[in-house]
Every structure is written in structure tokens, then in C-alpha cells.
Amino acid sequence: MPLLTVESASKSFGALRAVDGVSFSVEPGELFGIAGPNGSGKSTLFNLISGIPFGPDSGRILFAGEDLAGRKGHQIARLGLVRTFQRETAFDTLSVFDNALMGATYGGKGPVPEERSAEALAFVGFAPADFDRKAAELSVYDRKRLMLASALALSPRLLLLDEPASGLTKPEIEALIALIRRIAATGATILLIEHVLTVLLALSQRLMVLNEGSLLVLDRPDVVVRDPRVIRAYLGDRRHVA
Amino acid sequence: MKLSGFKRELCGMILGLAVLAILPVFIQDTYLRHLLIMIFVYGMVAASWDLSLGYGGVFNFGHLALFGVGLYTYALLTKQLGVDPWLALAASGGAAVIAAGLMVIPILRLKGIYVVLLSFAFSQLILQVIVSQSDYTGGNQGMVMVPALKLGDHNMMRDKKLAYYYIALTLLSACLLFLRVFVRSALGKSIVALRDNEEYAVSRGVSLGRQRLLTLTGSALFTGIAGGFYGGYFRNTSTDVFGIDLTTLILSMVLLGGRATIYGPLLASLALTLLSEATADIGVWRPIIIGAVIILVLLVYPGGLAGALTAGWRRLSAMRTPRGQGAAINKVAS
Numbered sequence: 001m002p003l004l005t006v007e008s009a010s011k012s013f014g015a016l017r018a019v020d021g022v023s024f025s026v027e028p029g030e031l032f033g034i035a036g037p038n039g040s041g042k043s044t045l046f047n048l049i050s051g052i053p054f055g056p057d058s059g060r061i062l063f064a065g066e067d068l069a070g071r072k073g074h075q076i077a078r079l080g081l082v083r084t085f086q087r088e089t090a091f092d093t094l095s096v097f098d099n100a101l102m103g104a105t106y107g108g109k110g111p112v113p114e115e116r117s118a119e120a121l122a123f124v125g126f127a128p129a130d131f132d133r134k135a136a137e138l139s140v141y142d143r144k145r146l147m148l149a150s151a152l153a154l155s156p157r158l159l160l161l162d163e164p165a166s167g168l169t170k171p172e173i174e175a176l177i178a179l180i181r182r183i184a185a186t187g188a189t190i191l192l193i194e195h196v197l198t199v200l201l202a203l204s205q206r207l208m209v210l211n212e213g214s215l216l217v218l219d220r221p222d223v224v225v226r227d228p229r230v231i232r233a234y235l236g237d238r239r240h241v242a
Numbered sequence: 243m244k245l246s247g248f249k250r251e252l253c254g255m256i257l258g259l260a261v262l263a264i265l266p267v268f269i270q271d272t273y274l275r276h277l278l279i280m281i282f283v284y285g286m287v288a289a290s291w292d293l294s295l296g297y298g299g300v301f302n303f304g305h306l307a308l309f310g311v312g313l314y315t316y317a318l319l320t321k322q323l324g325v326d327p328w329l330a331l332a333a334s335g336g337a338a339v340i341a342a343g344l345m346v347i348p349i350l351r352l353k354g355i356y357v358v359l360l361s362f363a364f365s366q367l368i369l370q371v372i373v374s375q376s377d378y379t380g381g382n383q384g385m386v387m388v389p390a391l392k393l394g395d396h397n398m399m400r401d402k403k404l405a406y407y408y409i410a411l412t413l414l415s416a417c418l419l420f421l422r423v424f425v426r427s428a429l430g431k432s433i434v435a436l437r438d439n440e441e442y443a444v445s446r447g448v449s450l451g452r453q454r455l456l457t458l459t460g461s462a463l464f465t466g467i468a469g470g471f472y473g474g475y476f477r478n479t480s481t482d483v484f485g486i487d488l489t490t491l492i493l494s495m496v497l498l499g500g501r502a503t504i505y506g507p508l509l510a511s512l513a514l515t516l517l518s519e520a521t522a523d524i525g526v527w528r529p530i531i532i533g534a535v536i537i538l539v540l541l542v543y544p545g546g547l548a549g550a551l552t553a554g555w556r557r558l559s560a561m562r563t564p565r566g567q568g569a570a571i572n573k574v575a576s
Contacts (some may be wrong), residue, residue: 052445073444083445091438093502094431102435105428107447113428150446 001065003028003158003189004081009048009059011041018044020213021059026158026191031184033204033221034193037234041213042193043086046160049191050083051076063158077107080157086166088143090135096121097131099146103153110155120152124179141172148179158189165196177202201225209233248426255422259415266407275403279475281508281515282410286417286468288495288507294461296501297425299437300454301358304345306492307365308338308462310483312469314372314379317479320389322378327391331470338466341368342458350451353440369484384480391474406475413471414508417464421504424460433457434502498536500546509547 002025011019019041026032036042048056052073055061061068063081071079082103091099100121104113121131124145135146144164151159161180165173173196180203184190194200200207200221207221211233217224224230262278269275291305312334319330345364349357372379379385390398391409398405424430433453435443444450473479482488495514499506517535521528543550 050445052441072449073441074447074449077445077447085442085445089439089442091435091442093434093438098431101428102432102443102448103446105447106432106449154447 002026002062003030003064004049004191005060005062006045006049007060007062009045009056009061011044011048011054011057017213019048019056022210022213022215023059024208024215024218026189028189029184029187031180031190031192031203031205033200033207034191034210035195035197035200035207035224036210036216039212040210040233042210043162044213045210046083046162046191046193050081050160052083074106077154080155081160082107082151082154082156082158083160084147084151084162084164086162088140088147088167090138090143090146092134092136094135095131096126096133096135096138096146099135100149100153103150107154113153116155117149117153120149121146123152123182124149140167141169141175144168144176145179148183152183156188158191159183161190161192161194163193163195165194165199173199197225251422255415255418259411262411263408266404270402272402275407277515277519279403279406279410281511282414283468283472283475284492284495284515285508285511286414286464288492288499288511289417289421289504290461290463290465290468291492292496292499292501292504292507293421293424294457295496296503297430297437298433298454298457298461300349300457301354302345302349302361302458302461303358303489304361304363304365304368305461305465306489307345307368307484308342308465309469309472309488310365310372310481311341311368312338312466313473313479313483314385314469315466316470316473317385317388318378320474321385321387327389327474331391331467331474334470334473335463335467338462338469339459341466342462343455346451346455346458350454365484369481372481372484380479382481384478386478388473388477388479390477391471410471410475413464413467417467418504418508420464421460425502425504429453429456494532494536498539498546500543500548503546503548506546506548509551513547 004026006025007023008021009019009023010017010021022041022045034042034045047054049061050073051068051071055069063076063079066079068076091102097117100117101113104116104120108116110116126145126149135143138146148164164180165176168176177199180190180192184203192200192203204221206218207224208218209216209224209230216229216233217227219227265278266275269278287306287309294300294302294305315334315337316327316330319325319333320327325333345361348364349360352360373381391406392398393405396405432443432448435446435448436450436453440450469483491514495507495510498514499508499510514532517532518528521531524531539550540546543553545552
């Protein structure tokens with residue numbers, strides 16, 4: 001049984017159809033990539049799946065066979081469907097440790113949230129000496145790592161990563177790829193939105209491309225990048241090849 | 243021996259309260275004791291408001307209505323129903339908690355100015371209920387001859403307000419302990435998380451509705467008890483507690499003291515009450531001078547009085563650091 005099934009999910013903002021009848025499924029343990037030009041509906045799709053801040057207008061989203069309709073965002077997170085955000089989001093006035101503790105306390109399962117927080121922080125590379133630092137003091141990459149740690153503290157069954165490489169330098173992107181590989185190696189199922197194609201190609205087992213809110217192509221990454229429809233969506237019809 | 247953060251804070255709190263406990267030995271004047279009692283009462287209300295406004299980031303402008311609910315609960319229970327004043331005092335906190343729970347319902351999913359408008363409307367609604375039930379509440383005239391608090395056979399009218407001083411100090415101590423434990427708990431951190439980034443907090447499993455309910459009811463508990471104490475102390479009620487004057491005064495204490503500090507509003511309660519007394523004879527210039535002082539402090543120290551004290555303490559610590567060590571620290575920092 002797929003871990004996540006999205007059936008004809010749609011979302012409109014006035015006349016704009018941001019996500020238009022998208023259907024796909026993700027198998028347990030899979031690393032599933034999502035690409036698409038700006039405004040293609042990738043992040044909106046994450047919103048619909050996570051219920052934060054809104055669910056779909058129509059269509060169904062099933063997580064481990066359970067329909068998520070009517071569930072609030074925090075309830076979906078507690079089921080183990082956990083997302084990150086495009087920007088390097090953190091609770092700025094809380095410490096590094098307390099950032100992770102939020103996930104472990106309110107969304108995680110198990111008796112000792114403090115231990116799971118420390119484990120999650122150590123997993124993404126924070127030293128205990130960093131635990132008391134305020135999140136606002138961290139660099140962009142450290143804030144991204146912290147966001148990942150706070151997600152891991154929930155012991156997620158499905159992790160939704162929204163453009164984790166945006167704003168990072170090349171060495172940081174390489175470190176991030178290694179980190180995501182380590183997360184995947186624990187058996188976690190990952191849904192990854194990314195603009196940086198090298199990240200998607202390096203990590204995805206299947207790649208879905210969205211365009212103008214609709215599913216354009218879904219296949220192996222090497223097949224997808226050669227698909228004329230994908231090239232047209234990214235570069236337009238009147239491209240000039242040198 | 244190095245103490246942990248909370249133990250150190252607890253020691254400081256106990257020391258501060260011990261100083262306040264022996265203060266009446268040196269302050270025999272009834273009026274000065276009355277001023278201190280009012281500082282404690284306003285401090286409780288302002289520090290409680292800091293929980294929802296400062297920590298929770300909820301612009302609850304109906305906070306003083308919770309004080310009013312406590313006041314009228316005490317007065318109605320003791321005068322109309324003959325309930326024991328101490329039971330009525332506890333009930334005043336309970337009634338404020340219930341009122342806060344009702345107030346949460348319409349503002350549960352709202353933000354910013356809409357929370358301000360709806361919570362203010364809620365406060366006016368409670369006022370209208372009190373005014374409309376004038377047979378019991380005295381309407382706009384308020385209630386008089388409200389039964390006072392009693393301590394066995396002790397005559398509280400002839401002790402130069404000593405008993406009321408200690409009751410107020412006990413309530414203040416309980417209030418501060420409750421608020422500090424609240425904000426240091428996982429619950430307290432979760433309301434800060436919601437303030438910092440609501441969507442992110444929800445994505446980590448924090449329930450917006452439940453946490454907002456707990457924030458506002460938590461801020462209501464000692465606000466209501468303070469209202470009940472106010473009724474037992476003054477022995478009358480007035481709908482003025484729902485007015486903009488008292489709201490402005492308490493809000494000034496929260497902002498001047500420093501948001502999300504708990505101790506700051508208490509400090510500001512002391513400063514503003516004393517400043518208000520010191521300028522009592524200058525008529526219309528009084529609010530102008532007080533307003534100017536508040537603006538000046540917040541311009542220099544946006545973190546309020548608590549921020550100013552923290553900055554002063556850091557400067558003092560830096561001065562006490564040996565010169566060589568300071569240079570070494572600076573070198574590492576750079």
C-alpha cells in the first residue's frame with residue numbers, strides 16, 4: 001500500500017487554479033522528487049498535503065490509507081506527516097534545543113522528548129555546545145539544519161522538504177545532499193521539492209514535474225529531464241540551442 | 243557552587259519577596275502601605291497580561307474585563323449570596339478563567355487587529371451585562387458595602403493595612419511563581435513558538451486553538467483573583483475598571499516594563515505608581531509627563547525597564563571582568 005496517495009487534488013485562489021487535479025502516490029521508503037517552474041504549484045501542493053495552512057478544495061489525500069480530510073495541520077503532523085518550509089524558518093527567540101523540543105514534545109511519540117531532541121540535533125550535526133544558542137543567531141544553513149532537526153524530532157513517517165537547498169552555497173548544498181541521503185537511509189519516506197536540479201537528480205528515485213498547477217511528467221529522473229514537454233515548460237518553445 | 247537558571251531565579255525571587263515581607267517593619271505609614279498594595283495588585287494584572295500579550299503575542303484588549311469579572315464575582319457572591327469572602331476570592335479567579343475561555347472562542351483563529359477589536363467588544367459586552375443587571379450589580383453606580391476579607395478575629399480596619407499588605411504580597415508571590423513556571427514549561431515555550439511563527443509551530447504538532455485557550459485562561463487566573471481582592475479591599479465596585487483609563491495604565495506597565503519578561507511589568511507598576519504619586523499636584527501636566535517618561539524609556543531601551551536592567555547588569559559584569567580576560571574574550575569573539 002502506498003504511504004501517500006493524492007487523488008485529483010485541486011486548489012484555486014479566485015480565478016487562479018494553483019493546483020489542478022494532481023494525482024500521484026508515494027511508496028514507503030521512497031525519495032520522491034517534485035520539480036517545476038516558478039508558480040507551477042509545488043509549494044501549494046505541500047500545503048494541501050500537510051494541511052498547513054489549508055487543505056484542498058477538492059480531491060482526496062490519503063496517508064497510510066487514512067483520509068486526511070477534516071484534519072487540522074497539527075493533527076496531520078502528529079500522524080507523522082511532517083513538512084519543512086521554503087524559507088529557513090525557526091522559532092527565533094527560542095534556543096536551538098527548544099526549537100527541536102517543540103517537535104519532540106507536541107508532535108513526537110515516545111516518553112522522553114528531551115532525548116529525541118538531542119538525538120535529532122546531533123543527527124543533523126549540532127554539537128551540544130550549540131544547544132543553548134538562540135535560533136536567530138544561526139546562519140542560513142544552520143537554520144535549515146535546525147528546521148530538519150525539529151522535523152526529525154517528530155519521528156516522521158513522511159518528510160516533506162520544500163526547497164531545502166535554496167539560498168545555500170555549493171559546499172552547503174553538497175553537505176545537504178549527504179544529510180538527506182542519511183535521513184533516507186534510516187528508512188524515512190521523503191517528498192522533495194527543489195529548484196536546484198542537481199539535488200533532485202542526485203537524490204530522487206522518481207521525479208514529478210508540475211506546470212501551471214497540473215502534473216506534466218512523472219518518471220525516473222533521467223527520463224524526465226530529457227522529456228520535450230519538460231524542456232518546453234522550463235525554456236519555452238522558441239529556445240535557441242548553440 | 244553554580245546554580246541552574248531556574249534555581250538562581252527562584253533564589254532571586256525568594257530574596258526579593260523576603261525584602262518586601264520585612265518592608266512594613268520600616269514603613270508604618272498607612273498611605274504608603276496602601277500604595278504598595280496597589281503596586282502589587284496592578285503588578286499581578288500587568289504581569290498576567292504579559293503572558294498573553296508578551297509571550298503569546300495575542301493582542302487581547304479585553305484583559306481588564308477579566309479583572310472586572312473577578313471584581314464583580316467577588317462582590318456578587320459575598321454581598322448578594324453571603325458566600326465566604328475567601329471562597330469568593332477563589333471563585334473570582336475561576337470566573338475570570340471561564341470568561342477568558344468564552345472570549346477565546348471568537349478570536350481562536352484571528353490575528354492582529356481583529357483580535358484587538360473582538361476582545362475589546364467582548365469587554366464591552368461584559369460591561370453592558372453588568373450595567374443591565376443593575377438590581378444586582380448597582381449598574382453604573384456600582385456596588386457599595388461589599389464584605390471585606392476576614393482573618394479570624396483580627397481587625398483589618400485598624401492595623402494600618404498590614405493584613406491587606408501581606409495578603410496582597412502572598413497573592414503576588416503565587417502569581418509570579420505561577421507565571422514563571424508557566425513560561426518556563428513546554429507549554430510556555432509552545433506559546434512563544436506560536437508567536438514567533440504560527441504555521442511552523444502548527445507543523446510541529448502545536449495546536450493553535452488549545453494553546454491559545456491555555457494562554458488566555460492562564461493570564462486570566464490571577465487577573466480575576468486580583469479583581470476579587472480589589473473588591474474586598476476597597477469594599478465597592480465600579481464599572482470604571484472596564485474603562486480605557488485603567489486599560490491604558492496597565493498596558494503602559496506591560497510595555498514600559500518590557501514585554502515577555504513577567505518581572506518587568508511589576509517593576510513598571512512600581513515606577514508608574516510612584517511617578518503618578520510624585521506628580522499628583524501638577525494637574526493636567528501629570529499624564530503628559532508620565533507619557534513623556536514612558537516614550538523616553540522605550541526610545542532608549544526598547545526592551546523596557548527589564549531591558550534597561552539587563553543592559554546595566556551586562557555593563558557591570560563587563561566592568562568586573564579583569565582587563566586581560568576581557569581582551570582575551572574580545573579576541574575570541576572577533
